Amino acid sequence: MRFAFTQEQDMFRDAVRDLLADLCPPEAVRASWENADGRVPGLWSALGEMGVLAAMVPEADGGLGMTDVDVVRLLEEAGYAGVPEPLMEHATVAVPALAQAGSPLLAAAIAGESTVTIHLGIGGRFVLAGGQADAIVAERNGGLVVLDGAKMHGVESVDQSRRLFEIDEAGLEQPLVGADLELASDRAVLGTAAQCIGVARRLLDATVDYVGQRQQFGSPVGVNQSIKHHLANVRMGIEFAAPLVYRAAYSLARPDQHDASTRRRDVSMAKMQASDAVDRACRAALQCHGAIGYTFEYDLQLWLKRGWALSAAYGDAGHHRTEVGAALGLC
Amino acid sequence: MDLDLSQRHVAFRDELRTWLAENNPDEALPSMDTAEGFELHREWEKKLFAAGWSVPGWPEAYGGRDCDLIEWLIYEEEYWLSGAPNRVSANGVSLLAPTIFNFGTQEQQDHFLPRMASGEHIWAQGWSEPEAGSDLAGLKTKAILDGDHYVLNGQKTWCTRGAYADWIFCIVRTDPEAERHRGLTYLLVPTDAEGMERRPISRLDGDPAFAEVFFDDCRVSADNVLGEPGQGWAVAMATAGSERGLNLRSPGRFLAAAQRLTELAREVKAASGLDQRRCDEVVDAWVRAQAYRWQTYLTAASLMDGAEMGSEASLMKVFWSEMDVEIHATALRLLGDRGELMDDPTSWLDGYIFSLSGPIYAGTNEIQRNIIAERVLGLPRK
Numbered sequence: 242m243r244f245a246f247t248q249e250q251d252m253f254r255d256a257v258r259d260l261l262a263d264l265c266p267p268e269a270v271r272a273s274w275e276n277a278d279g280r281v282p283g284l285w286s287a288l289g290e291m292g293v294l295a296a297m298v299p300e301a302d303g304g305l306g307m308t309d310v311d312v313v314r315l316l317e318e319a320g321y322a323g324v325p326e327p328l329m330e331h332a333t334v335a336v337p338a339l340a341q342a343g344s345p346l347l348a349a350a351i352a353g354e355s356t357v358t359i360h361l362g363i364g365g366r367f368v369l370a371g372g373q374a375d376a377i378v379a380e381r382n383g384g385l386v387v388l389d390g391a392k393m394h395g396v397e398s399v400d401q402s403r404r405l406f407e408i409d410e411a412g413l414e415q416p417l418v419g420a421d422l423e424l425a426s427d428r429a430v431l432g433t434a435a436q437c438i439g440v441a442r443r444l445l446d447a448t449v450d451y452v453g454q455r456q457q458f459g460s461p462v463g464v465n466q467s468i469k470h471h472l473a474n475v476r477m478g479i480e481f482a483a484p485l486v487y488r489a490a491y492s493l494a495r496p497d498q499h500d501a502s503t504r505r506r507d508v509s510m511a512k513m514q515a516s517d518a519v520d521r522a523c524r525a526a527l528q529c530h531g532a533i534g535y536t537f538e539y540d541l542q543l544w545l546k547r548g549w550a551l552s553a554a555y556g557d558a559g560h561h562r563t564e565v566g567a568a569l570g571l572c
Numbered sequence: 573m574d575l576d577l578s579q580r581h582v583a584f585r586d587e588l589r590t591w592l593a594e595n596n597p598d599e600a601l602p603s604m605d606t607a608e609g610f611e612l613h614r615e616w617e618k619k620l621f622a623a624g625w626s627v628p629g630w631p632e633a634y635g636g637r638d639c640d641l642i643e644w645l646i647y648e649e650e651y652w653l654s655g656a657p658n659r660v661s662a663n664g665v666s667l668l669a670p671t672i673f674n675f676g677t678q679e680q681q682d683h684f685l686p687r688m689a690s691g692e693h694i695w696a697q698g699w700s701e702p703e704a705g706s707d708l709a710g711l712k713t714k715a716i717l718d719g720d721h722y723v724l725n726g727q728k729t730w731c732t733r734g735a736y737a738d739w740i741f742c743i744v745r746t747d748p749e750a751e752r753h754r755g756l757t758y759l760l761v762p763t764d765a766e767g768m769e770r771r772p773i774s775r776l777d778g779d780p781a782f783a784e785v786f787f788d789d790c791r792v793s794a795d796n797v798l799g800e801p802g803q804g805w806a807v808a809m810a811t812a813g814s815e816r817g818l819n820l821r822s823p824g825r826f827l828a829a830a831q832r833l834t835e836l837a838r839e840v841k842a843a844s845g846l847d848q849r850r851c852d853e854v855v856d857a858w859v860r861a862q863a864y865r866w867q868t869y870l871t872a873a874s875l876m877d878g879a880e881m882g883s884e885a886s887l888m889k890v891f892w893s894e895m896d897v898e899i900h901a902t903a904l905r906l907l908g909d910r911g912e913l914m915d916d917p918t919s920w921l922d923g924y925i926f927s928l929s930g931p932i933y934a935g936t937n938e939i940q941r942n943i944i945a946e947r948v949l950g951l952p953r954k
């Protein structure tokens with residue numbers, strides 16, 4: 242019994258954190274709001290080179306053979322850095338599904354030469370980066386298919402780095418025989434929860450910095466107890482959500498020990514707590530910044546809006562609370 | 573990450589589970605915060621001790637089983653899930669004992685620990701004073717050295733079960749010239765010492781659980797100083813860490829309470845239905861208990877790797893105390909009109925009233941949030 246990450250897992254996480262700090266600073270996130278494809282130049286291929294895009298593929302298929310436990314904190318880092326790429330969609334949902342089905346699209350996807358996004362029932366109507374992606378792994382009739390050449394139109398997200406698309410015509414549907422829809426859905430929910438944790442941590446760090454510097458009444462505003470308690474509450478929210486995210490990753494990584502309904506319940510617990518944590522972080526971060534946080538120019542908004550979007554994406558806290566209630570035989 | 577229990581852990585769990593099933597009292601004991609209930613709970617402690625289950629985490633020499641942190645967490649989960657009695661020894665075993673292990677002399681360890689483990693000595697905590705609550709460093713009870721004894725004068729209050737306990741661990745001012753955190757000493761005081769008077773105060777639930785303790789030239793051997801004289805604050809902070817973190821309130825009791833809550837909710841659902849809001853409240857309570865459990869296992873792993881628990885204990889204290897209120901408040905809402913009945917057999921009301929003290933004792937949650945902000949997050953103090 243050991244509920245902890247290994248040194249290797251820590252090292253991989255640190256390497257990804259460094260890469261993102263380098264290639265995806267706030268200026269890059271901001272630029273992705275305005276550029277043509279909503280992406281960060283060079284980042285995708287760098288993630289491919291580092292093996293992040295191949296992490297969840299068996300070694301026999303050219304991947305790193307990693308599990309949900311290995312990658313869960315990489316997505317947390319993606320949230321922290323504000324990565325606008327469809328990283329969760331591609332690396333932890335689409336690619337493992339392609340691998341399960343032995344799809345010919347796999348090789349390019351794990352090398353970072355292509356981008357595959359997803360369209361699952363639990364994710365609602367819109368497809369993140371649908372217009373930029375080379376293919377879409379989609380839910381159809383209780384299974385997964387690859388959509389090739391779907392016709393779509395763009396819709397605007399409050400987080401303008403999230404390039405959303407709505408499908409008008411699905412085009413060709415290639416069944417992904419052997420790919421597990423339930424697992425894919427669980428991974429999408431969990432990956433979103435992990436990013437929520439990262440966004441919440443970023444908002445907290447930024448706000449702790451700010452309230453330590455901003456002077457009013459002759460002292461930093463952070464000396465005031467109401468500010469302290471707001472931020473203590475944010476820290477509490479993160480502290481007691483992250484372990485459930487890691488615990489759910491373990492459930493997904495060990496299907497031998499967790500049946501599908503337990504996995505779904507664990508994933509729902511994680512998303513429910515993570516959504517609540519990031520909501521709380523968004524509210525407190527803005528409040529503790531005052532008006533500067535309420536501007537379009539100031540970087541805080543990049544994480545606020547990501548937080549809003551991810552909190553609701555793949556089921557908000559209320560949705561997952563009801564899921565847990567059903568699992569407990571209550572609703 | 574590997575959540576399988578080892579064979580050793582499974583054997584440990586099964587042995588305990590069997591023992592509890594065979595030995596738990598058939599009927600709930602009366603409140604340990606009354607004179608009668610106190611002694612019945614002491615008897616239970618003796619029974620636990622005789623079977624080697626009173627202090628499993630301690631060395632065998634003192635009556636324990638040398639079990640590791642994971643086993644201890646398993647122990648707590650099994651213990652509370654089985655519905656076993658509350659631990660009247662908790663102030664000693666959970667708060668004072670870690671401090672004695674850290675700061676006590678060999679003689680003190682050899683003398684006090686086995687007696688604490690066996691239930692012969694039940695301990696109370698004598699820190700708060702009428703003028704020193706959150707601001708503990710403002711305490712005034714004086715202890716002046718006279719030969720090989722300290723002479724105590726002053727008053728302690730809110731001393732839980734202090735009216736029945738055998739010993740009280742106190743913080744006293746041994747240097748009346750020194751201010752605040754300096755000049756304090758951690759002193760172990762027997763309740764049969766001459767010059768000590770104890771008066772019970774009824775708590776919110778009506779039980780005479782608190783005591784006021786008056787010292788009037790009360791003489792206590794200087795051998796009973798824990799740590800160095802004058803270093804009482806540092807020693808006390810070690811105890812406070814135990815009080816806030818997982819020592820006093822491990823996940824086991826909240827998992828058990830959350831389990832009982834979901835069972836109650838299922839009964840209510842079957843009888844009269846459960847609306848979405850009640851359902852959400854029950855889920856919230858249950859998920860919080862799970863969150864506390866896994867946060868604790870994460871913490872346990874890092875402690876076993878050699879990390880030290882610092883101000884992070886305050887995160888746990890705020891969380892468990894507020895979760896406990898939520899669990900019980902939710903249960904009362906589910907009970908509907910039964911919720912206000914004093915002798916409802918479910919005892920949720922008693923639990924609710926007790927849970928309300930959690931955000932106050934062990935350092936109020938306002939103080940804990942200050943600690944989180946200043947020492948965990950690094951916000952400026954002034």
Ligand SMILES: Cc1cc2nc3c(=O)[nH]c(=O)nc-3n(C[C@H](O)[C@H](O)[C@H](O)COP(=O)(O)OP(=O)(O)OC[C@H]3O[C@@H](n4cnc5c(N)ncnc54)[C@H](O)[C@@H]3O)c2cc1C
Pocket residue numbers: 696697698699700701704705706707729730731732733929932933934935936937938939942
């Ligand atoms: C059930 C129970 C059992 C107890 N058992 C024991 C025991 O066995 N031994 C013992 O020594 N003591 C015990 N206590 C006492 C407990 O330690 C104190 O109640 C606690 O330290 C708070 O002190 P106080 O009650 O004097 O409140 P005060 O310190 O007077 O506080 C009143 C209010 O002001 C707030 N406040 C105070 N200072 C600040 C600040 N700086 N910032 C923000 N808010 C502040 C507090 O949070 C609280 O809300 C027990 C208390 C309870 C309720």
